[in-house]
Structures are given as structure tokens and as C-alpha cells.
Amino acid sequence: MALIRDLAAQFVEMVLVLVLAPGLVGLVRKTKARLTRRHGASVLQPYRDLSRLLRKEVVLAENASWLFRVAPYLIFAATWVAAALVPTFATGLLFGWSADLIAIIALLGSARFFLALAGMDVGTSFGGMGSSREVMIASLAEPAMLMTVFTLALIAGSTQLSTIAAFMNSPAVGLSVSLGLALFALIIVAIAENARIPVDNPSTHLELTMVHEAMVLEYSGRHLALIELSSALKLVLYVSLIACIFAPWGLAGAQAGAAVLLIGVSAYLAKLTAAGVLLAVFETTIAKMRVFRVPQFVGAALMLGLLGTLLRFVSGSF
Amino acid sequence: MPNLAFDMAHLLAGSLVLVSFMLLYQDRLSSLLNVYALHALVLALSVAWQANLQNAPHLYVTATLALGFKAIIIPVALRQIIERLGIHREIETVVGIGPTMLAGMALVGLSMVVMLRVTAAAAPIARQDLAFALAVVLLGLLMMVTRRNAVGQVVGFMSLENGLILAATGARGMPLVVEISVTFSILIAFIVIGIFLFRIRERFDTVDISALDQARGEQR
Numbered sequence: 001m002a003l004i005r006d007l008a009a010q011f012v013e014m015v016l017v018l019v020l021a022p023g024l025v026g027l028v029r030k031t032k033a034r035l036t037r038r039h040g041a042s043v044l045q046p047y048r049d050l051s052r053l054l055r056k057e058v059v060l061a062e063n064a065s066w067l068f069r070v071a072p073y074l075i076f077a078a079t080w081v082a083a084a085l086v087p088t089f090a091t092g093l094l095f096g097w098s099a100d101l102i103a104i105i106a107l108l109g110s111a112r113f114f115l116a117l118a119g120m121d122v123g124t125s126f127g128g129m130g131s132s133r134e135v136m137i138a139s140l141a142e143p144a145m146l147m148t149v150f151t152l153a154l155i156a157g158s159t160q161l162s163t164i165a166a167f168m169n170s171p172a173v174g175l176s177v178s179l180g181l182a183l184f185a186l187i188i189v190a191i192a193e194n195a196r197i198p199v200d201n202p203s204t205h206l207e208l209t210m211v212h213e214a215m216v217l218e219y220s221g222r223h224l225a226l227i228e229l230s231s232a233l234k235l236v237l238y239v240s241l242i243a244c245i246f247a248p249w250g251l252a253g254a255q256a257g258a259a260v261l262l263i264g265v266s267a268y269l270a271k272l273t274a275a276g277v278l279l280a281v282f283e284t285t286i287a288k289m290r291v292f293r294v295p296q297f298v299g300a301a302l303m304l305g306l307l308g309t310l311l312r313f314v315s316g317s318f
Numbered sequence: 319m320p321n322l323a324f325d326m327a328h329l330l331a332g333s334l335v336l337v338s339f340m341l342l343y344q345d346r347l348s349s350l351l352n353v354y355a356l357h358a359l360v361l362a363l364s365v366a367w368q369a370n371l372q373n374a375p376h377l378y379v380t381a382t383l384a385l386g387f388k389a390i391i392i393p394v395a396l397r398q399i400i401e402r403l404g405i406h407r408e409i410e411t412v413v414g415i416g417p418t419m420l421a422g423m424a425l426v427g428l429s430m431v432v433m434l435r436v437t438a439a440a441a442p443i444a445r446q447d448l449a450f451a452l453a454v455v456l457l458g459l460l461m462m463v464t465r466r467n468a469v470g471q472v473v474g475f476m477s478l479e480n481g482l483i484l485a486a487t488g489a490r491g492m493p494l495v496v497e498i499s500v501t502f503s504i505l506i507a508f509i510v511i512g513i514f515l516f517r518i519r520e521r522f523d524t525v526d527i528s529a530l531d532q533a534r535g536e537q538r
Contacts, residue, residue, distance in 0.1 A: 175325040177332035296415055303339065303419050310426055311332045314434065314446050315324075 006094040013093055014084045016265075017240070021083075021232035022046035024239070024276050029203070031280035046232065050225050058221035061122045071118035072219065072226040075111045079230040082107035083237040087244050089264035090252035091162040100159040101149045104241075105142065108193070111230065112138055119215030126207065130214025133291060137199065137211065140298040141192045144185055147305025151182045152245065154312045161241075165248040176315070181308035183246050188301035190238035192294070194231070197283040199294050202231075209288060236272070243271040323371055327443050330364035331450040334484060335426060338457040341477055342418055345411075347400050347469055351393045354473045358388030361480045368487045371443070377487055384483065388476065400469060412464050425456040440489075447488025454481030479506060 026043040033040020060069070082104045085095055112134065119131035153159045155178060156167040167173065192199045195212035205213055216227050244251065250267025252260045289297060337357045344350040362385040369377030411418065433449035440448070458478025462471050 175322070175329050177329045177336070181336065299416055299419065300343065303423065304336075306423055307336060307339065307426065310423075310430060311328070311335070314332075314430055314449055315328045 009090060010084065010094040013088055013090070014080065017083045017088060017233065017236055018080065018229075020269075020272065021229065021236045022050060024236055024272055025232045027273065027276040028280045028283075031277050032284055035280060035284045046228075050229060053220075053225035053228070054222050056221045058223055061218055064122055064218070067114075068118055068121040068218075069223070071114045071121075072223040072230075074114045075118075076226045076230045076233075078107045078111040078114075079233045079237070082111075083233050083240070085161070086237055086240045087161055087165055087251060088240045089250075089268040090261060091165050092253065092255075093162075097160070097162070101152070101161060101164075102146075102159055104161075104237075105145055105149070108234070108237075109138075109142060111234075115215055115227075118219075122218045124218065126210075126214045126217050130211055130217070133211045134215060137192050137294055137298060140295055140302060141189045144298060144301035144305050145189045145193075147302060147309060148182045148185045148189070151178050151305060151308040151312055154309065155179065161244060165244050165251055168245060169248045169251065176312070178308040178312040178315070179246070181304045181311070183242070185301040185304040185308065186242055186245075188298065188304070190242065192298050192301070194235045194238060196279065198286050198289050198297060201288050209291065211291075239272060239275040240268075243268070243275065247271060324443055326367055327364070327371070328446055330360060330367055331447050331484065331488075333360050334364060334480070335450050335453050335457070338454050338461075338477055338481075339419070339422060341473065342422055342457065342461055342464075343415060345415070348397065350470065350473055351397050351400070354396075354476065355389050355393040357477055357480055358384055358393075361484060362389060364484060365487045368443075368447075380483065380487065384480075388480070392476065396469060396472070412466060418460065418464050422457050422460055425460060426453045429453040429456055444488050448485055451481045451485035451488060454478070454484060457481075475506075 023043060023046070026041075026046045029045070030040045030043050081095075084093075085100075085104050085107075087093060116131040116135055119127040119134070121127070149159060152164055155173075155176060156164040158164060158167075173179070191197075195202050200211040200213075201209060202212065204210060205217075207214075212231065216224065219227055250264055252264035334357065337353060337360055340353045341350065341357060344353055362381045365377055365381040365384060369375065369381060429452035430449045433452050434445060437445045437448055455478050458474050458476075458481060461474030461477065465471050465474060
């Protein structure tokens, strides 16, 4: 019985993340449009885009290999599993104990690897350029993310997200400058990994600047739908990760009743909305930076993570 | 329940190290001065917290001096100077920001290893303050080495001096050292600004005259 209950909770969590992902993207777009005094498309527009893309036929390049056709499914699967490992509204999920932050990073890394391969597969110059830029950004963002994870693990004593969230919710946290540094590093990494504005503009197809869009330029139909959905999922994943670690209020425990679960879900929705609005405000106030400045920006995250670990080393040595 | 006194001291001293890194990261003179003002503000808060912890009223004087002189007067004066000279342009660094940051990280690691080993017998707050103070001093030195611009060097020097004050306040029962350091800091600030003004006036005159000559097309 307990197993069925856990399975059901995990299933609800996975479906919830999947359903909410395009909505978050729509919310960010709508808020950005309103902030620049445009009406903007409806919040539901990404759902309509996805259903349209799913109905359309797939146009494949002549020299596309099997990898090109398989990659969207692999990317989607890896991202979805990674998103399922993050506690969104309840800790103690069934999958939550089988994997931790490092596994999430590895899953996202393999998704990125296949995306970069798919970008180069057809042999267009844009695809290759996008892949090389993506890998350049990732080569800095991934170590920064790992340093952040080390800091968190040193403080909370575990890389398990459920344990970290429980620790953050307890009064044992105290004041820690390392946690603040980790938060900033994680936000910078999230911005870089999700191709948001200072690093990449998700809504443009300008040749000089695009990174993510350049890789998926050759995709169409259901393949494109899957890739769009996985990038939306990735955004939700990072928001949930930051919310679960740094704002774990309202997270339901392992054996919570229906009322607590309901509170957890509404708290999660509120967090998502707040994060979407904040992201839109941030993107509106900042200009996209040149590609050659991106290493400095992401390098700052790496530095913050490293500094957080060093400072934690000092306060932890007493 | 965690130790709030220690955590707060750790937070403030750690923020000082972080702001030192922000100083290294800046590439505009005006933002450099803003970050320097922040550096002094964090120092003032840290000293005030130490005064609170140690029940040492004279440290409040140090904190007020840090706040008034370093966070307000000196940044405003430097800003006026760079505005009069029109040098908001980018700071010329000797090496790139990336290697500088890595070197800074290595220096922080070094100062922690050294200080935590050396001061094994001291109280925890004093130990960590000394470790962070050494890091801030070394970062200030690094900044002076890596900047070609005079303003950048002055700011590096002043941040170094902030690190010295942090060390002096972290060690208990050294009121004399604190007083001396405060006096010296003001003295040093005046001397530095004097030298700086002198150098800049020299440069300003020559730059000004040559620019006027070229604009008129005259030959002298």
C-alpha cells in the first residue's frame, strides 16, 4: 500500500512538472511583454505552440543520421527524469532517495551532450557554431554547479535534495555567507544553462548571438516540440531546485496528509509564479552581453562557488 | 541553536572578502568606487559587530570613522576627481580578469591555510577574522599589482588597509593598536589622495594643453 502511495505521489509530481513547464515559459513571456508595454501572447501560447508542432509533419535533412532522430527523445527523457528527482511540493519522493544533486547534474549533462551532437549532425554551420558555444558555456557552468553542490553538501552533510531541504527548513541553518554565495552561483548557472538573456536570447534567431536556437534550427514537428518542452522543463527544474534548497517553506514531508500536500502544491505554484515574474523583470532590465563576455559572467559563478567552499572550510573547522 | 555571534562575524568578514573580489572584478572606474564604498561599509558593520561582541566602545569610533571617511568622503572625492578628468573609461589591467580571479582564489586559500594553522590557540572569532583579514590584505596587494591606473591602485591600497583594520579589531585587548591604526589610516588616506591629486594634476595639464593645441591646429 505504501509503495502504491509513493508511486502515485511520484507520478503526480512528474506530471505536474510536465504540465506546468510550458505555463512558466508563457508566464515569463507575458510578463516581459507587459513590462515593455506590449500586450503579448496569452500565457497559454506555449501549450498551443506545442500542440501545433506535435500535429505537424517532421521534415528531416537529407543527410541526417539516426542520432538526429533519436536525440530529441533522449534529451526529453533525461531532462524529465532529472526534473522528477527534484522535490517540488513534497520531499521523500520515491525517486528522491535513489539519486541526488550529482545525478541531476549528470542527467542534464548527458542531455546537453546529445543536443550538441544533434546540432553538429546535419553539418550546417549554424548548428556547429551553436554546439561549440553551448559547450563553451557548459564547460564553465558545470564546474560552478558542482562547486555549489560541494558547498551545500558541506553545510547540509548530504547531496540528497530531500535531506538538504529538511536541513534548510530546520533552525540549524543559521547565518552563513557560504549559502548566499551558493545561491548567487546557482542563479548565474541557471541563467546560463537555460539560455536566458544576459547569456543568450531565447526569443531571437539572430545569427551572431544565438546559442541554443542555433543547435535546434534543423528540427521540426514533434522533434522540435520535444526539444522545446525539454528546455521548458529545464527552466522549471532549475526554479524548483533553487526553491527547494533556498526557500523550502511549505514543502510537505514524507508521510504528509492531504491538507499538507495541498499547502505544498499551492506554495510551489506561488514560488514558480514569483520566480517567473522575477526572471522577467531581470531580463527586462539587463542587456544581452557579447558572447566573449559570457566566460567572465559564468566564471563569476565558478568563483563564487569556490569562495563559498573556502569560507565554509573556515567556519566548519571550529 | 547555532552560534549567532560567530555566524554574524563570519558573515560580515566573509562579505568583506567577497567585496574584495568584486573590486578585482570591476572594469569601470565609477563602479570600482561604488564597490569600494561598499567595502568600507561592510568593514564598518563588521567593526561595529565586534564592538558589540567585545563591549568595546572605542571600536564604535573606529566603525564610525570607517563609515564616514572611507565609505562616504573618500569615494565622493575620488569620484569628483575622475569626473573632472573625464576618465570613466575602462581600467587597464596588466593581466586578464580570469587569471587575476584565480590568483585571488589561491591567495585566499593560502591565507586560510596559514592563519588557521598559526593561530590554533586563539578564539574562533579572532582566528577567522585574522584569516579573512590576511586574505583581504593579499587581495588588495594583488589589485595594486594588476592595475595600471592610479585610481585602481589607490583603491587597492585602501582595501588593503581595510583588511588591516579588520585584523586589528578581531584581536581582543588591543585598543592601542586600534587607535594607531585609525590614525594611520586617516593619515595614509590623506597622503595617498595628496599624491594622487598631484600626479593627476600633472597629467591633466599635459593632456589638456596638447588637446587644445591639436584642436586649434596651432604649433607651439
